[in-house]
Amino acid sequence: MTVETDSDTDVPVDVSADLPEDAEQWTAKLRHAAVEALPPQRLMPDRQPAYVASWIYVFGVLTIAALAVVILTGMVLAIFGPTWWHVSSTGLFVNSLHLWSVEVFFFAMVVHLWGKFFMAAWRGRRRATWITGVVSFVVSVGAAFTGYLSQQNFDSQWISTQAKDGINSTGAGAIFNVTNFGQMLMWHIMLLPLAVVLLVGVHVLLVRRRGVVPPFAPPDQLGKGVEIAGPEATMTLGDEP
Amino acid sequence: MQMLGAVLGNLLGSLINLNGSGHYVHWGFIQISVANLVLIGLMVVVFVAAILIPFRRHGGGDQ
Numbered sequence: 001m002t003v004e005t006d007s008d009t010d011v012p013v014d015v016s017a018d019l020p021e022d023a024e025q026w027t028a029k030l031r032h033a034a035v036e037a038l039p040p041q042r043l044m045p046d047r048q049p050a051y052v053a054s055w056i057y058v059f060g061v062l063t064i065a066a067l068a069v070v071i072l073t074g075m076v077l078a079i080f081g082p083t084w085w086h087v088s089s090t091g092l093f094v095n096s097l098h099l100w101s102v103e104v105f106f107f108a109m110v111v112h113l114w115g116k117f118f119m120a121a122w123r124g125r126r127r128a129t130w131i132t133g134v135v136s137f138v139v140s141v142g143a144a145f146t147g148y149l150s151q152q153n154f155d156s157q158w159i160s161t162q163a164k165d166g167i168n169s170t171g172a173g174a175i176f177n178v179t180n181f182g183q184m185l186m187w188h189i190m191l192l193p194l195a196v197v198l199l200v201g202v203h204v205l206l207v208r209r210r211g212v213v214p215p216f217a218p219p220d221q222l223g224k225g226v227e228i229a230g231p232e233a234t235m236t237l238g239d240e241p
Numbered sequence: 242m243q244m245l246g247a248v249l250g251n252l253l254g255s256l257i258n259l260n261g262s263g264h265y266v267h268w269g270f271i272q273i274s275v276a277n278l279v280l281i282g283l284m285v286v287v288f289v290a291a292i293l294i295p296f297r298r299h300g301g302g303d304q
Contacts, residue, residue, distance in 0.1 A: 053298045055291035107280070111288050 043208055051214050059112035060207075066105035067200060071193065073098040078189055082152055102144055109137060121213040129206040129213075136199040143196055146188035149178055160184075 005011060005019070018028050076094050077085050085091035113133070122130035145163075149156050160178045167173045177183055264275040 053296045055294055055296050056288075059291065107284060107287075110284050111291065114284075114288050115291070 038205060038209055043205075045208075049212065049214065052212050054215075056111075056115040057212065059108045059115060062108040063105055063112055064200065064204070066101050066108055067196070069101035070098065070105055071197070073101060074189065074193065086152070102147065106140070106144070109140070113137065116213070119213060119215050123213060124210065126206070126210045126213055129203060129210055132199055132203040132206060136196060136203055139192060139195045139199060143188065143192035146184045146192060149184040150181070150188045152181070 022028050073094050077091075077098060080091060085095040116130070116133065121133075145159075148159050149163075163178045164173065167176060167178055176187075266273050266275060266278055
């Protein structure tokens, strides 16, 4: 079989086609697996199921919007440094934006969590989506905690001295010293944000792959075979996982 | 603009006095700051409102 290729780059014109000699390469296999798991239409859909038209489905994306502000303001704080965010009025403003976007992030995430818990969002092969959400929440708590330790004020001193006994009692104090400012700052601006962003990214990709979880069926529709949700996770109203 | 900021600051300051030590609620072994309790209450209110308030929909849109 001949594959039409671009004369300049030698890459197949049809993006779904492979050159026969390349089909066994890991890049080709990975690409096929990725496109099969998340075809573009599912990755970036134009429409959502009718049941998504409820305010309770807004809080996931609100959490991500707040996370974007957290990351952006954190980057600005990292660029200009502590003397700027402690002293200048613009620095104080960006510092406050960083704090309050974290407050909005957790507020929206908790409402999102309650919503998903009470509709048992792990139904329909969505266990991994639920688990990545839970782990994101826990890691976010760590990111916020190390942020409070990085404030460089009396509040952060108080929090670190109160937290050290609890952390030390678990044994984690040997490698995670809450009174070590440099270490806490690195966790806060490097390791934990990276983990949160990666986990949230995987979480969103899983939502796209399995579809948004449908609500429970009203009692009069139980067992009537009304199918809802996406192709990977089609389920009948009232079905349990 | 500075004047407006000062007025707003004074207004908010008169509503919530953030000077001094925080207020706490004690209930058996549970101890929680009033600020956190208010925040949890707000989350419950928003959660209930998100379920009850109808979502305005544009025409079509169903899958």
